Every structure is written in structure tokens, then in C-alpha cells.
Amino acid sequence: MNWLRLFRPGDWLLALLSVLVCVATIPFAWQHGNGERAIVRRGGDVVAELDLSRNQRIDVIGPIGTTVVAVDQGRVRVASDPGSHQYCVRQGWLKRAGEIAICAPNQVSVQVEGRNKAYDSLSY
Amino acid sequence: MTRSVTNLTTTPEDHRIARLAAAAIGLSLVDAAIPMPLPGIKPGLANIVTLIVIARHGWGAAVWVCLLRVIAGGLLLGQFLSPGFFMSLTGALCSLAVLAIASRLPKRWFGPISWSLAASFAHIGGQLLLARLWLIPHDGLYYLVPFFTAAATVFGIINGLIAARLIAEHPSFSTQDPHG
Numbered sequence: 314m315n316w317l318r319l320f321r322p323g324d325w326l327l328a329l330l331s332v333l334v335c336v337a338t339i340p341f342a343w344q345h346g347n348g349e350r351a352i353v354r355r356g357g358d359v360v361a362e363l364d365l366s367r368n369q370r371i372d373v374i375g376p377i378g379t380t381v382v383a384v385d386q387g388r389v390r391v392a393s394d395p396g397s398h399q400y401c402v403r404q405g406w407l408k409r410a411g412e413i414a415i416c417a418p419n420q421v422s423v424q425v426e427g428r429n430k431a432y433d434s435l436s437y
Numbered sequence: 438m439t440r441s442v443t444n445l446t447t448t449p450e451d452h453r454i455a456r457l458a459a460a461a462i463g464l465s466l467v468d469a470a471i472p473m474p475l476p477g478i479k480p481g482l483a484n485i486v487t488l489i490v491i492a493r494h495g496w497g498a499a500v501w502v503c504l505l506r507v508i509a510g511g512l513l514l515g516q517f518l519s520p521g522f523f524m525s526l527t528g529a530l531c532s533l534a535v536l537a538i539a540s541r542l543p544k545r546w547f548g549p550i551s552w553s554l555a556a557s558f559a560h561i562g563g564q565l566l567l568a569r570l571w572l573i574p575h576d577g578l579y580y581l582v583p584f585f586t587a588a589a590t591v592f593g594i595i596n597g598l599i600a601a602r603l604i605a606e607h608p609s610f611s612t613q614d615p616h617g
Binding site: 316319320321323324327328331332334335339 | 548554577579594602
């Protein structure tokens with residue numbers, strides 16, 4: 314039996330429409346998952362944009378040493394920093410849009426950004 | 438101690454619906470056993486029965502068969518009243534609603550393949566909405582939309598073709614039924 318003969322004219326139309334819907338929805342896969350990422354700056358210049366849905370670590374070399382920024386399960390933190398007070402390291406995990414950790418001595422900052430900016434910055 | 442006897446009188450229509458629902462339940466067990474790469478994507482083989490019932494016995498009978506299948510299938514798979522059950526119930530209700538319209542389209546132009554596609558998109562649409570509102574209230578869910586629409590298209594066409602073929606090859610399999 315010829316399978317194609319089972320299609321009626323309207324069936325072709327609907328199949329075509331379905332394929333068009335599929336093509337139209339492809340961009341959904343390219344939006345940043347939860348729309349959240351971490352912006353890493355050194356001396357005010359953006360050095361990296363980290364997708365929070367992908368676990369990763371990066372080293373940022375500043376004036377007094379290396380700051381390590383780690384992303385894990387949708388959160389980001391400064392894993393280690395050469396600064397004497399360790400404020401940014403002790404701040405721990407950041408996950409909400411607007412939260413920021415600043416390692417002033419090494420001039421490195423990590424800020425979480427969401428798709429819509431709810432706050433200019435958050436600190437505790 | 439008094440004995441009481443309750444007699445349930447069943448009509449041939451009841452027998453037919455029960456038999457068709459049993460076939461659908463069997464297929465939904467097969468469905469659950471097929472491994473799928475993404476959660477939430479299933480071939481939905483049981484819907485082939487729904488489509489055949491619409492062609493043979495009309496939309497009203499299909500509602501019975503479909504809802505019986507969802508409830509009994511949920512009991513058999515141990516997911517009755519669990520999130521998975523409500524997902525499948527939502528999908529079934531949405532596709533039945535769309536099928537009410539689709540099955541009234543002119544038969545010359547729109548056959549089981551059209552019904553199947555309309556139903557599969559309604560199914561995935563309803564489930565996506567329920568999941569977004571209740572189970573996973575996060576926009577990250579929309580990440581999966583292209584995979585859902587692709588699955589709805591592919592399985593919609595395949596199930597529709599199987600149903601169309603069964604209907605064409607067995608023009609009278611409702612009358613072969615010894616009970617009804």
C-alpha cells in the first residue's frame with residue numbers, strides 16, 4: 314500500500330504548517346536557557362560573559378594576581394582572589410540578576426545579569 | 438447479614454468502548470516502555486486508537502476511550518494523580534478539544550493525518566502550559582519548545598498515517614466485533 318496516498322489535500326497543508334511551526338520555534342533553542350549569565354570585568358572592561366547554565370572556571374589576571382571565577386549549577390562565585398580582605402570570596406554564590414562581587418584590590422568584578430534587569434546592583 | 442446484588446446492565450456500546458480502551462491502554466504501556474532522549478517526548482501510540490474511534494464511532498466515543506485510557510493507564514503505570522498523570526490528562530483534554538473541531542472538517546480534504554497533527558500540537562501545547570505554570574515555573578522550559586514541536590510533527594504524521602492505513606484496510610472492523 315502506498316503510504317502517500319493516505320494523505321488528503323488538507324493533510325499536506327497541515328503537515329506543511331507543522332513543519333513551518335517547527336522552523337519558527339527553532340530560535341527558542343538559541344535563547345540563553347534561563348537568560349542568566351555572569352559578566353566578569355577587569356578594570357571596568359568586560360573580559361568574559363559566562364553562561365550560568367554551563368559549569369566552568371576562568372582565571373582573570375589582574376594587577377596583583379589571579380582571580381578565579383567559578384560557575385556551578387546556575388550560580389557564580391569568586392573561588393579565589395589575591396586580595397588581603399577576601400571580601401569577594403566570602404560573599405559566596407551569586408545567582409540573582411543584579412548581584413555583584415567586587416574584588417577591588419585586583420580590579421575584578423563579577424555581576425549576574427538576567428534577561429530583564431530588575432536592579433542596578435545588589436549587595437549584602 | 439443481608440446480601441445485595443447489584444446488576445449493572447451493559448450495552449454493546451459499553452463493550453465496544455471497553456475493548457477499544459483496553460487496546461489504547463496496551464499501547465500506552467508500550468509507549469512508556471520506549472526509551473526517549475528527552476523527558477516529555479513520547480510517540481503517543483495510544484492516540485492511534487483515539488483517531489480510529491473518531492473515524493468509526495464519532496468524537497463522543499473517542500472522549501470515553503481516551504479518558505478511560507488516561508485513568509487506567511495511570512493506575513497501571515503507578516502514576517495515578519502524580520504530576521505525570523496530570524500532564525497526560527491535560528494533553529488528552531486539549532487534544533480532545535481540538536479534535537472536536539478537526540473531526541468536523543470536511544472529510545474529503547482533512548483525514549486522520551490532519552486530526553493527528555492537530556491533536557499532537559494541542560497535546561504538547563497544553564502540557565507545556567501546565568508544566569510552565571505548575572511543574573517547572575521557569576522560562577528555561579521554552580528552551581525545549583523546538584524539540585517538542587518537532588516531536589509533535591513527526592509523531593503526529595506517523596500516528597496519523599498508521600491510523601489512516603488501519604481505517605482504510607479495515608473499513609468494517611467495528612462490525613466484525615462479535616459483541617457489538
